[in-house]
Amino acid sequence: MNPYEQDRLLDTYLLFHYGSRGEILAGSALEAAGAAFADEFFRFPVATVAEMFDPAGAPFERALDIGCAVGRSAFELSKQTREVIGIDFSRAFIGAAQRLARGEILRYRRCSEAHLGDDELAASAPADSQPDRVAFETGDAMDLRPDLGVFDLVHAANLLCRLPEPRRFLNRLPALVKPGGQLVFATPATWLDEFTPPENQPGGLTLDFLRETLDASFALRRVTELPFLIREHARKFQVSTSQASVWVRR
Ligand SMILES: C[S@@+](CC[C@H](N)C(=O)[O-])C[C@H]1O[C@@H](n2cnc3c(N)ncnc32)[C@H](O)[C@@H]1O
Numbered sequence: 532m533n534p535y536e537q538d539r540l541l542d543t544y545l546l547f548h549y550g551s552r553g554e555i556l557a558g559s560a561l562e563a564a565g566a567a568f569a570d571e572f573f574r575f576p577v578a579t580v581a582e583m584f585d586p587a588g589a590p591f592e593r594a595l596d597i598g599c600a601v602g603r604s605a606f607e608l609s610k611q612t613r614e615v616i617g618i619d620f621s622r623a624f625i626g627a628a629q630r631l632a633r634g635e636i637l638r639y640r641r642c643s644e645a646h647l648g649d650d651e652l653a654a655s656a657p658a659d660s661q662p663d664r665v666a667f668e669t670g671d672a673m674d675l676r677p678d679l680g681v682f683d684l685v686h687a688a689n690l691l692c693r694l695p696e697p698r699r700f701l702n703r704l705p706a707l708v709k710p711g712g713q714l715v716f717a718t719p720a721t722w723l724d725e726f727t728p729p730e731n732q733p734g735g736l737t738l739d740f741l742r743e744t745l746d747a748s749f750a751l752r753r754v755t756e757l758p759f760l761i762r763e764h765a766r767k768f769q770v771s772t773s774q775a776s777v778w779v780r781r
Contacts, residue, residue, distance in 0.1 A: 541624065543761065547576070547762070550641075550654075555762050558643055558765050559766065559768075572758045575758070575759035576688065580686065581607060583775050584715060586611060589612075590613060593614045594612040594614070594615045594682055595682045597675075597685065598672060598688065598689070598690030598693070600624045601624050601628050602617050605665050606631075606660040609661040609665050612664065616666050616668065620671055621669070625668065631655060632663075634656070634662060635655075636654070641762070643764060643765045644764055672687070672694060675703055681706070681712070683712045684712065686714075687700075687715070689717055692718055692719070692720055692723070697727065701741070701744045714780070715777050715778075717774065718737055719771045719773045720774060737774065738774065741776065747781075749778035749780055752778065752779055754775070756772045756774060
């Protein structure tokens with residue numbers, strides 16, 4: 532990927548993870564029509580943690596966020612977990628997440644038109660999070676390092692349908708989650724041949740595919756839809772919902 536594209540994607544994800552509703556909609560035609568979008572469209576990386584994990588057992592010892600991007604969900608996990616590891620394939624995303632964990636304020640650009648990065652915004656780790664508990668590293672979800680250990684919570688949001696071999700990732704999960712531990716998947720199920728060859732995509736519904744693959748080791752607890760809005764520029768937004776499912780290790 533060329534560096535310009537890389538920077539643009541980094542800016543897009545910093546806004547998605549750390550921007551407020553006002554910052555995401557500012558200067559766009561959607562700003563006037565913004566009332567059509569409930570607040571939950573603007574808190575996806577928070578919602579996959581806060582609304583999905585059962586807080587009854589908190590505080591937890593260890594949590595893993597796979598495909599963490601620029602880290603917002605990992606910081607959310609740190610509020611109720613003593614140690615959090617965030618892993619992503621992108622060096623640019625992990626570099627940004629590491630700087631946020633060190634307490635840095637990151638300046639990034641928001642576009643009015645696709646070729647213009649004309650407004651500067653700032654991202655920082657949430658004030659009520661515990662950045663010192665979070666470690667970010669690059670890694671491949673299909674080939675995670677063998678010495679990660681086991682976790683009380685594993686979180687993988689909008690990752691599954693970006694993997695060339697999702698089964699390789701799913702097959703590792705039983706070894707990563709403690710008995711009684713929780714696993715949260717969120718996926719918009721946007722399977723594309725450019726990411727996942729057709730023979731590796733689910734033959735039917737993604738939830739059925741997850742059930743078939745995980746059933747021996749995990750019990751499905753609940754399923755919900757979590758919406759999100761990603762701003763590319765002032766006239767282009769991705770509006771999606773992700774099917775979030777919570778599983779408990781048998
Ligand atoms: C659609 S984004 C979702 C990011 C974040 N979890 C969220 O919900 O906003 C997919 C993320 O998965 C990462 N990713 C893609 N392939 C990966 C792989 N094989 N291993 C780890 N991360 C991967 C990308 O770099 C990107 O950060």
